[in-house]
Amino acid sequence: MSSFQNLKKSRDARRGKPRPNTSSTSGTSGPGVTNAGDGTYGMDDELASKAREVLSTALGIPLGQDEPGLEFLDDPEVEITNVSSYDSHGRKQNVSPGIDNLRSKDQVTGKGKGKVKQPQVSNEHVRKRGKDEVSHELYKSELEGSGIEVHTLPGKGRGLITKRLIKAGTIILKTPPSISALQNQHFQRVCHGCYLTMKERNIASCKNEKERYEKKMRGELKIKLNRCSGCKVLHYCSRECQLSDWPTHKHECIALQRFRKMYYKTYPTKKQDDDDLSWTQASPEPVRALARIIWKRRVEREKNGGKDGIWWKQIASLESHVSKSTQQEVMRLAQQAQHLQHYLSASIPLKGSDVDVGEDQLLPVNMEDFGFEDVQEVMNFCSSFHVNSFTLSSPSLTPIGVSNSPLMALSNHSCDPNAIVVFPNGAKYMELIAIKDIQSDEEILTSYIDLSCPYDIRQRDLKERYRFQCDCKLCEKSKNQGVDWVDPRWCVRHEGCKGGDGKGKMPVKGSKGVVSVKCDKCQEDFKVNAEEVLSVVQKGVDVLDSDEHRQLDYKTAQKALSTLIPNLQKHLPNHSYPLLSxxxxxxxxxxxxxxxxxxxxxxxxxxxxxxxxxEVYHQNHATPTLILCEYAKLLSLQDSEQTKMVDLSRNIAMKNTIIRNLLEAIEMLTKAVKQSEITFGKGFVVGKELEGILEGCKEEMERLKRS
Incomplete structure (x- = not known):
């Protein structure tokens, strides 16, 4: 069996029971990494024993080549299929630390790492402890003039503290990621320089919809995705984006070319098709991102006479969980470290006699050549990356890859956050935005997990991924909930409540038969068939898990949800988990x-x-804002076809109906634009798109009034 087959086999075996994702519908600061399977690029025992049995061939371009090539393809414009914070499987996306990681365990952040609890820190504690001078010096250039300081906080490690009043909607920090890498399925539709689709890039390049329309009419919007002529894998929307990515990609380009040739040599009956990138699944984005960081570090060391610069010191200061990991987790890290060595090796071109000798071998690199002293240091690097990286998301919060920013990773977690981390205009910059007013000397907090999940699930995800227990105000309230308080995330509906929308506590897991539940509105007891409720809830959770692990296509989802949602709505209010998702x-x-x-x-x-x-999110949080945007966009589509097909001058009733629908759409679009400016700031991609739709609806309204 070839090394390529071994590699694929080891990943497929783990996919049989993938680890849950700790981030999902929305983001992290205990950022989040999203990937297929168990999030590792590990080797099984068979592969480890045959580490030298890997195929390789001569490369298409020399390592010293400094100018990348582009192949100009006639790619059609790719439309954004949704504006949700859902990932490709519909689950709440794993977003960066600020946007609740929607349940993906591969999202990460770097706060309070490894602590049993993350206690809430009072302003008095902040004043007593003062800032962490060493860490603050590391981020001096990025924090200068921001009014933000790095502090060491009791039981939480480092965190970000504001020394000024910050109003909701303020961009607290804006910084380019250290490194980013796309998920494999997005290679052909997203630029690897700005991390935007062609439609998003067109929107971002114009001030408003009017300018975009005028440029389109003049034929000035000709942005296309063109692939790298070397690897034929990564795509770019412009020469500028390709050149900005080239210092790192030139190494990656060699590795990808080598793996492509290895693949077709291993499977000689496969038809060689440059558009077929299924073979790249053997190299998931976490490993590619790790390699990108290492290549960037090597370039920095070469410029500094073999010494690391500030950039690497920031990354090296991030906390690793190796010492807190189980034996199984340590083995996965060791396997990933081995694969990383082989992946890096593929980027080194063979010369002269080495081509013949090494044609069927891919020897692991010596990590000392890249600045690592031993294997332990490599494993700590891999661990800290998983714990401190963010899910790279599109402007509409769809997860598309992984991104790393040591500075953003300093924000600690709360299930009641006052800030979010987003990529509102592509991944050239990530932004930390306040969703509440934050007082001077207050800690800046983001969420690492899906905030729509109930207490037990949030705590499980935090403990498994980040090694701490959250005791924020929401968690303390949930843990010690009194007789009258019912968590809206985990409850049953009281049909016939005199108060109108009463709810009761969800039956305890394992409950049998009919149980009595107290309504939080009318205070009456009502009966619930515990087994029936818990059974249908579990079916909903199973669907979300399938979707989260990329095992659910939309056709299957539509069929399953057509009966599951009505069954859940018999028992749960729409804001309860898992119905909202x-x-x-x-x-x-x-x-x-x-x-x-x-x-x-x-x-x-x-x-x-x-x-x-x-009921479960703060109004300025990214998730409800995007839900509002989705709703407003769908409203704008109402009766659009009827408007074209029906003679409205003769059908007054239809005309009045369309006018009412347009008025509703205009109202919601206006609200969505205003809300998005608070959540993401003015001028972001989705906001511009909504403004264009709003203008179109207003013009249609005027046309109808004149007709």
Missing amino acids: LLRLSSVSHTPPQSPKDLQIASKHIKQAYEACY
Whole structure:
């Protein structure tokens, strides 16, 4: 069996029972890394024993080549299929530390790492401890003039403290990521320089929709994705984006060319197709991102006479969990470190006799050549990356890769955060934005997990991924909830409540038969069939898990949810877990709508999600803001086809209906634009797109009034 087959086999075996993702629908600061399978690029025992049995061939371009090539392809414009903070499987995306990691365990952040608890820190504690001078010096250039300091906080490690009042909607920090890497499935639709689709890039390049329309009419918007002529894997929207990525990609380019040749030599019956990138699944984005960091470090050391600069010292200061890991987790890290050595080796071109000798071998590199003293240091590096990296998300919060920023990773976690981390205009910059007013001497907090999940699930995810227990105000309230308080994330509906929308506590896991539950509104006891409720809830959780692990296609999701959602709504309010997430998944699976029925279902479910989401999210949080944007966009599609097909001058009733729908769409679009400016700031991609849709609706309204 070839090394390539071994590599694939080891990953497929782990995919049988993938680890849960700690980030999902929205982000982290205990940033998050999202990847397929168990998040590692590890080798099984068989592969480890045959580490030298790898195929390789001569490379297409020399290592010293400094100018990349582009192949100009006639790629059609790729439309954004949704504006949710859901990942490709509809689950709440694993977003950076600020946007609740929607349940992906591969999202990470670097706060309070390894501590049993993350206690809330009072302003008095902050004043007593003062800032961490060493860490603050590391980030001096990035923090200068921001009014933000790095402090060492009791029981939490380092954290970010503001020394000024910060109003909601303020961009607290804006910084380029240290490194980013796309998920493999996005290679052909997202630029690896700015990390935008072609449609997003067109929107970002114009001040407003009017300018975009005028440029389009003049033929000035000709942005296309063109692939690297060397590896034929990564794509770029411009020469500028390719050149900005080339210092790192030139090494990666060699490795990818080598692996492609290795693949086709291993499978000689496979038809060689440059558009078929299925072979790249053997190299998931975490390993590619780790390699990109190492290549960048090597370049920096060469410039500094073999010494590391500030950039690497920031990365090296991030906390590793190796000492707190189980034996199984340590083995996975060791396997990943081995694969990383082989991946780096593929980037080194063979010369002269080495081509013949090493044709069927890919020897692991000596990590000392890249600045590492021993294997332990490499494993600590891999661990700290997973604990401190963010899920790279699109402007609409769809997870598309992994990104790393030591500075952003300093923000600690809270299930009641006052800030989020987002990529509102692509991944050239990541932004830390306040979603609440933050007082002077207060800690800046983001969320590493999905905030729509109930207490037990949040604590499980935090403990498994970040090694701490959260005791924020929400968690303390959830843990010690009194008789009258019912967590809106985990409850049953009281049908017939005199108060109108009463709810009761979810039956305890394992409950049998009919149980009595007290309504939080009318205070009456009502009966719940515990087994029936818990059974249908588990079915909903199973669907989300399948989606999270990329095992659910939209057609299957549509079929399953058509019966599951109504069954859940018999028992749960729309804001309870997992119903809220399933409503969004259903809407995403029907978007863009392919028929009037699709539009009806998508609009119905996103409306229900919008009306319910504020029960579990702060109004300025990214998730409800994007739900509002999705809802407003779908409203703008209502009756668009009828407007074209029906003579409205003769059908007054239809005309009045369309006018009412347009008025509703204009109202929601206006609200969405204003809210998005608070959550993401002015001028971000989704906001510009909404402004264009809003202007179009207003013009249509004027046309109807004149007709």
